[in-house]
Amino acid sequence: MPESCDPVPRAATEASLRASMTDARISRRALLTAAVGALGAQAAARAGLAGRFAPQAPTVPSDPTKVPGAPTSELGQRSPFERPRRIPIGNNQGTSLTPLQDLCGIVTPADLHFERHHAGIPAIDPHRYKLLIHGMVERPTVFDLEALWRFPSVSRLHFLECSGNGTPSYRNIRPDLSPQLVDGLTSSSEWTGVALATLFREVGVKPGATWFLAEGEDAAVMARSIPMSKAWDDGLLAYGQNGEALRPEQGYPARLVLPGWEGNANVKWIRRLEIADRPFQTREETSKYTDPLANDTARQFSFVMDAKSIITFPAYPVVLPGKGWWEISGISWSGRGRITRVDVSTDGGRHWAPAELQPPALPKCHTRFRYLWNWDGQETVLMSRAVDETAYVQPTLDQLRNARGLGTSYHFNHIRAWRVHRDGSVVFGLEG
Amino acid sequence: MNVRARAVLAVLALLASGCGGQERPTFGFGRRATADEITAWDIDVRPDGVGLPPGSGVPSQGAAIYAHKCAACHGATGTEGPFDRLVGREPRQGFPFGRDPRLVKTVGNYWPFATTLYDYVNRAMPLDAPGSLTPDDVYSLVAFLLWRNEIIADGAVMNAQTLPRVVMPARDRFVPDK
Numbered sequence: 361m362p363e364s365c366d367p368v369p370r371a372a373t374e375a376s377l378r379a380s381m382t383d384a385r386i387s388r389r390a391l392l393t394a395a396v397g398a399l400g401a402q403a404a405a406r407a408g409l410a411g412r413f414a415p416q417a418p419t420v421p422s423d424p425t426k427v428p429g430a431p432t433s434e435l436g437q438r439s440p441f442e443r444p445r446r447i448p449i450g451n452n453q454g455t456s457l458t459p460l461q462d463l464c465g466i467v468t469p470a471d472l473h474f475e476r477h478h479a480g481i482p483a484i485d486p487h488r489y490k491l492l493i494h495g496m497v498e499r500p501t502v503f504d505l506e507a508l509w510r511f512p513s514v515s516r517l518h519f520l521e522c523s524g525n526g527t528p529s530y531r532n533i534r535p536d537l538s539p540q541l542v543d544g545l546t547s548s549s550e551w552t553g554v555a556l557a558t559l560f561r562e563v564g565v566k567p568g569a570t571w572f573l574a575e576g577e578d579a580a581v582m583a584r585s586i587p588m589s590k591a592w593d594d595g596l597l598a599y600g601q602n603g604e605a606l607r608p609e610q611g612y613p614a615r616l617v618l619p620g621w622e623g624n625a626n627v628k629w630i631r632r633l634e635i636a637d638r639p640f641q642t643r644e645e646t647s648k649y650t651d652p653l654a655n656d657t658a659r660q661f662s663f664v665m666d667a668k669s670i671i672t673f674p675a676y677p678v679v680l681p682g683k684g685w686w687e688i689s690g691i692s693w694s695g696r697g698r699i700t701r702v703d704v705s706t707d708g709g710r711h712w713a714p715a716e717l718q719p720p721a722l723p724k725c726h727t728r729f730r731y732l733w734n735w736d737g738q739e740t741v742l743m744s745r746a747v748d749e750t751a752y753v754q755p756t757l758d759q760l761r762n763a764r765g766l767g768t769s770y771h772f773n774h775i776r777a778w779r780v781h782r783d784g785s786v787v788f789g790l791e792g
Numbered sequence: 793m794n795v796r797a798r799a800v801l802a803v804l805a806l807l808a809s810g811c812g813g814q815e816r817p818t819f820g821f822g823r824r825a826t827a828d829e830i831t832a833w834d835i836d837v838r839p840d841g842v843g844l845p846p847g848s849g850v851p852s853q854g855a856a857i858y859a860h861k862c863a864a865c866h867g868a869t870g871t872e873g874p875f876d877r878l879v880g881r882e883p884r885q886g887f888p889f890g891r892d893p894r895l896v897k898t899v900g901n902y903w904p905f906a907t908t909l910y911d912y913v914n915r916a917m918p919l920d921a922p923g924s925l926t927p928d929d930v931y932s933l934v935a936f937l938l939w940r941n942e943i944i945a946d947g948a949v950m951n952a953q954t955l956p957r958v959v960m961p962a963r964d965r966f967v968p969d970k
Contacts, residue, residue, distance in 0.1 A: 453919075479916060492825055492833055500825040507821040531893060562818050573836055579922045581915040583836060632833050641839050641905050643912040647897065650966065652889035658902075658962075662969040765890035 417441070444472055447540060452480030455522065457544025460672045460691065465718075466517070466726040468547035470602045475609045476522050476545065478644075479579035482629050486613045491597070495572070495635035498564030505599070505613055511554040511562075514596060516619070517725045519693045521546035521665050523622035523649060526772035530757070535779075535787035539672045542776065542788060546693070548726035551617045552600030556591035560635075569635045573642075574616050577631040584625050585639035586618065590663075594619050597630065620695030620724035621663040622770070624649055654765050665695035667754050668773040669702050669729065669746035680784035683737035688715070691726045694748035698722065701747040702729040708741035708777070708790070709756075715744070723749075735780070741790060742778045837911040841956030844910065847927030848951035851944070854936025857929055861918045870898075870940050875919075879940045887965045900941030904966050906958035909934045931955070 418440040421427045438444075444463070446456035456475040458468055486505050494500035522545035528534070529542050569588055576582040586595070596617040599606060606612040611628030618626050624644060639645065639661070651659040669692035674680055688706075692699045698721055703712035718728035729744065746754045755763070760774040777790045837843040859868070866872075870879030880898040889895050889902070899909060914930045916922050925933070935950040944950070944958060 479919065479922065490829075492829060494825055494830050494834070500830060501822040502825045502829060503822040510821050511819065562821065564818075575833075575836070579916070579919075581835065581922070583911075583915065634834065634836065638838075640836050640911075641908055642836070643908055643916075646905060646908055646966065647899075647903050647912075652887070654890050656887040656890075657965050657967050658887070658889065659969050660966045664969075767888075767890045767893040767895065 444469075446472055446474070447544065448475070453478055455545060457540050458547045460539040460544055460546075460670070461675055461678075462540075463672070464689075464728075466548050466691065466720075466722075466728050467602060468549060468726075470549065470604065470607050470610065473520075473547040473549060473601075473607070473610055474522065474545045476623060477578065477580075477609070478582050478624075481609050482576075482578045483608070484577060484613060484629060489613050489631075491614065491631060491633070493559060493563045493633045493635070495633075496566040496569040496637065497560075497635050498566065499562075501563045503559070508554055508597065508599060508614065511558050513552055514555050515550055515552040515600070516594075516596070517548060517550045517720075517722050518617060518619040519546055519548040519665075519724065519726050520617070520623050520626055521693070521695075523624065523662075523665070523770040524772075525623075526668075526774075526776075527769070529774070529776055529789070530760075530768075530772045531766060533789045535676070535789055537676060537788040539670055539675045543670045545623070546691075546726070548691075548693070549601045550603065551596055551598040553596045553598035553614070553617065556595035556597055556616075559597060559633075560588075560591055565635055568637050571636050571639050573632070573634040573636065573640045574625070574627040574630060575632040575634070576611075576615075576627045577629040582624075582627055582629075582644065583640065583642045584627060584644050585636075585642065585661075586616075586625060587661075588635070590618055590621065618663070620665055620697075622649065622665055625663055649770060651764065651768050651770055654763075662771060663695075665693075666771065666773045667694035667696065667699065667746045667748040667752050668692065669699075669744040669754060670776045671704075671742055671744050671778055674742070674780065674786045675778050676785075676787050678786050680735065680780065680786065682784065683735045686733050686735055688731040688733050688742060688744075690715075690729055690744050692729055692744070692746040693724070693726050694746065694750075694752065695724055696752060697724065697749040699727040699729075699746055700749050702727075703745045703747075704729075704731040704733075705743045705745075706733050706735075706740055709743055709775075712745065737782060739782050740780050742780060742786075743775055745775050835911075835915055837907050837914070839905045839907050839956065841907065841952055844907070844952035844955060845927045846952065847931050848949050849928050849930070849932025849935050850949055851932075851936045851939035851946050853928075854932035854934070854939075857925075857933055858936050861921075861925075862933070865919065870937065878937055881942060881961065887962065898941065899937055900943060900961060902962050904960055904962050904964075906934065906938060906943075906955055906960055909937060910955060 444459045448456040458472050458474045489505050491503045525545035526543050528537055571585050571587055574584055574586050597614055598617040599614045601610055615628040615630050616626045645660060651662050653659055669690055671688055671690040673689045688704055692702045702715045704715045705712045715729040715731040718730060721727045755774050757774040778786050778788060780786050865875040866878050871877055877896050878899050881900045910930055913933055931950045938944045938958060939946050
């Protein structure tokens with residue numbers, strides 16, 4: 361039984377991801393070595409659909425109706441047959457990727473939500489937690505968790521996506537990439553917390569305030585400048601995720617959630633909000649998270665994540681066992697609002713047809729799409745193209761490269777493609 | 793101005809403020825932050841120099857600290873890695889980062905503000921002991937890196953007055969997204 365949860369060997373995965381995410385350190389030789397290793401694994405991983413189940417089958421009775429079952433428990437566990445796993449990469453400045461191909465619906469289980477830390481996960485005692493709001497305010501104020509919980513609460517479903525998500529689909533494209541390796545830096549959750557507007561009204565923002573600094577309590581003291589307009593619009597100070605307290609790696613005990621905006625602006629472990637009349641120009645909005653353009657400038661404060669989609673089935677390393685009816689399934693999302701349409705092409709982009717949008721199609725949230733496809737057994741390419749409520753259409757790879765150039769490092773929202781071979785194997789990219 | 797005119801002006805001012813004389817109600821949650829609490833956490837440094845503490849440093853002092861605390865990650869001369877390359881002015885002409893994925897962004901060729909260097913080193917470096925540097929240490933390291941990037945002279949003193957006046961090569965390259 362082939363491995364199902366690690367589509368490519370860990371070493372190859374890490375090497376290739378590090379290579380693609382840190383251009384500075386990439387060498388041609390390292391990339392080739394990683395690719396060769398991964399392709400070998402692909403041959404060994406001809407999986408079939410059963411490949412998703414755990415390789416070592418747990419012991420179960422031949423007929424579960426003939427033996428009493430297990431008792432209740434304090435804390436539920438996944439079936440031992442199910443082993444969805446993030447792929448962690450790098451050290452405490454690293455990332456881990458959500459196994460998009462193992463998920464259904466739109467909610468990402470909190471323990472599978474992607475990670476991106478700038479100096480590791482801090483350990484924070486909720487009893488000692490404080491949030492300071494100061495600067496251009498009438499009343500500089502400290503809130504503890506109990507104070508935050510007393511405010512009227514808000515719960516909303518939103519995606520969070522790292523602005524570097526999709527890097528492996530932009531440069532040095534390789535066929536042996538799973539949805540997790542292509543786009544695993546996006547997740548969707550129900551977030552619960554206090555509207556930032558509520559907190560800012562409480563402290564009395566002074567006239568002329570246009571930006572605020574959001575600063576975390578991690579070892580990077582991660583800081584970003586955020587326009588006040590986002591706070592008045594829909595920004596949250598969140599303490600809950602999918603019905604429970606935030607996980608430590610998601611910002612426990614409190615974080616910013618700025619719906620639709622690039623992940624790093626959603627500062628985790630939030631401890632300080634300083635109101636001001638200009639941006640602070642931190643490292644994370646100058647040296648990093650800026651987008652060089654073809655006209656010798658760099659775009660700054662490009663917060664919004666544009667509309668995007670990816671087919672998560674069928675996708676590498678799945679091998680379709682035969683022709684006939686298959687449901688193509690995937691996720692789509694836009695930082696500008698609702699997804700209103702997803703088109704699917706099953707012939708490499710020559711023809712497009714609208715997919716079913718699985719309700720609910722919520723604003724700034726993963727939206728599941730489905731498309732029934734009768735595969736004739738011939739080689740072809742599957743693609744998806746999202747449209748949002750502003751009529752923005754997910755661009756092609758060529759369109760994005762022409763607009764941004766090859767050197768850009770963030771906001772890779774172009775159309776993804778999967779090539780289906782006659783033997784049923786599926787690989788990433790047009791050139792598979 | 794007579795009393796009546798003052799009263800009229802006061803009413804107009806209240807109307808202009810949009811609250812019609814009513815204080816916007818608050819919940820009264822939380823407590824007033826003390827000056828000490830704010831000072832302890834208010835570490836950001838802005839391009840206009842607001843937030844820079846007293847202290848100073850020159851490149852030669854920074855070189856010694858760099859060799860001891862930074863070189864293992866950023867290389868002996870700031871160019872070798874394995875982590876972010878800090879030194880380098882290539883290409884001298886233009887700003888072609890969007891076109892050429894092989895170009896490496898450094899402090900010298902990409903950072904628009906020298907003050908950001910103080911802010912970041914102070915808040916997050918070194919990786920294994922963040923927040924451990926004194927203001928003199930940080931000024932010295934910033935001076936060293938600016939000198940290595942050929943932006944200031946080797947004898948230049950960096951302090952709260954001089955650092956905000958340093959003009960970075962990439963200063964005018966950044967445009968806000970619309």
